[in-house]
Amino acid sequence: MPRLKIKMSSNIIDTRDARDRKVKQDTRAWAKYTDTNYTTALRQVESPFAKGFLGERVSARQLINTLDDHDLVGADDGDFILGEAGYYADTPWNFNQTSDFTELALLVDFLRMFTPLGSGEKPGVSSYALEHTAADFLGKFFPPASHVSNGRLIWAAAALDLPLVEEEEASPNLMIGISKREHDYVKRMVRAGHTKPRGHQHRPAGFIHLQAALEQCTAGEAVLDRWERPVPSTEVCPFHEWLIKQAGRGDAIGDWTVHYVAGVADSDHRIARTANEYLEILQEVGASDDCYESAENAVAEWVRICAPSQRGITSIRTPRIHSLVEEADVDDSDSGPFERHEFLCPCGEGKIVEEHDSNADFQDNDLLIECEMCSEDWRFVLGLSAWEWRLEPVTTGTAS
Numbered sequence: 001m002p003r004l005k006i007k008m009s010s011n012i013i014d015t016r017d018a019r020d021r022k023v024k025q026d027t028r029a030w031a032k033y034t035d036t037n038y039t040t041a042l043r044q045v046e047s048p049f050a051k052g053f054l055g056e057r058v059s060a061r062q063l064i065n066t067l068d069d070h071d072l073v074g075a076d077d078g079d080f081i082l083g084e085a086g087y088y089a090d091t092p093w094n095f096n097q098t099s100d101f102t103e104l105a106l107l108v109d110f111l112r113m114f115t116p117l118g119s120g121e122k123p124g125v126s127s128y129a130l131e132h133t134a135a136d137f138l139g140k141f142f143p144p145a146s147h148v149s150n151g152r153l154i155w156a157a158a159a160l161d162l163p164l165v166e167e168e169e170a171s172p173n174l175m176i177g178i179s180k181r182e183h184d185y186v187k188r189m190v191r192a193g194h195t196k197p198r199g200h201q202h203r204p205a206g207f208i209h210l211q212a213a214l215e216q217c218t219a220g221e222a223v224l225d226r227w228e229r230p231v232p233s234t235e236v237c238p239f240h241e242w243l244i245k246q247a248g249r250g251d252a253i254g255d256w257t258v259h260y261v262a263g264v265a266d267s268d269h270r271i272a273r274t275a276n277e278y279l280e281i282l283q284e285v286g287a288s289d290d291c292y293e294s295a296e297n298a299v300a301e302w303v304r305i306c307a308p309s310q311r312g313i314t315s316i317r318t319p320r321i322h323s324l325v326e327e328a329d330v331d332d333s334d335s336g337p338f339e340r341h342e343f344l345c346p347c348g349e350g351k352i353v354e355e356h357d358s359n360a361d362f363q364d365n366d367l368l369i370e371c372e373m374c375s376e377d378w379r380f381v382l383g384l385s386a387w388e389w390r391l392e393p394v395t396t397g398t399a400s
């Protein structure tokens, strides 16, 4: 046993020595590259902000090598291609020599929070847009990063090996291969004057962790939690999947569903995992009566086609198929106005009949499910007026 103990402590010392050696080499390389002294470079390399919150500590030598070796932005026969203002922008690096490395390490972490595009996907976020979002996100925790140059953003992306492509027109910006929806989400979260997203389906995987780590770091606390990129969710939402397929199908449901699809894409609201959530979302966003009625019809259609266990509803209304309204006969004092409205039943084979008959003496409101199958499976929700009837499944009752 004592032998084992000795072996373990020597391993720990080996690891520490290796780490110290790496820090020394990195510091020397950075001091040389940015023309600063060892102590100033060491302060940056060992800064708690540069420790790597969403991955390994960034290596200064790897950053420097990127500018030499990278396929797109690496130097061409010793001439730099990437500079402070961007790609082929003819401006060399303008190092402040006190926070350059820390800023680049933070930019690497900022980019790590997004989902990188897979091969075959076309990069769609400009380095110019990203540089501003990065500055807004990082600047409040690390003030020197409240201005980020286009070149440094590209540098960090290249060091991370994110897909990079040139813009269609010659430009100092490059297109960076991260999820555009996720970038739009972060931009709206951090940039002044933008309304904050109300749906979080496009929140980047590392967003919460990075923000929390930077807050701790700013408060002088040690950040100990390790972050692992989560496995992408495999949650299937049959109603949502069905609904987005209805977008643009050429009727009112198709037209309104286009707005739902856009709202999900733009993080204006969450995903409707169930039909019920769809109606809730429309109430939250203050949808118009027309939109809401169309949504009720969409839900009724969904109920007709899906298995009962997938309905995800508490109650429904169904589309109106026929209305009859008769004014009172002015010559007959016993007569009052009469209304009869017919709606599709949930299965679509029969109908729901709503009748209102009244005169000075009585008010008669009738509701009827005229369908053998649906009258077994559905009942009217108690406590609603006949004008506002809703149906609920008999099996699940009022439980949601």
Ligand SMILES: [Zn+2]
Pocket: 345, 346, 347, 348, 349, 350, 351, 371, 372, 373, 374, 375
């Ligand atoms: Zn029916």
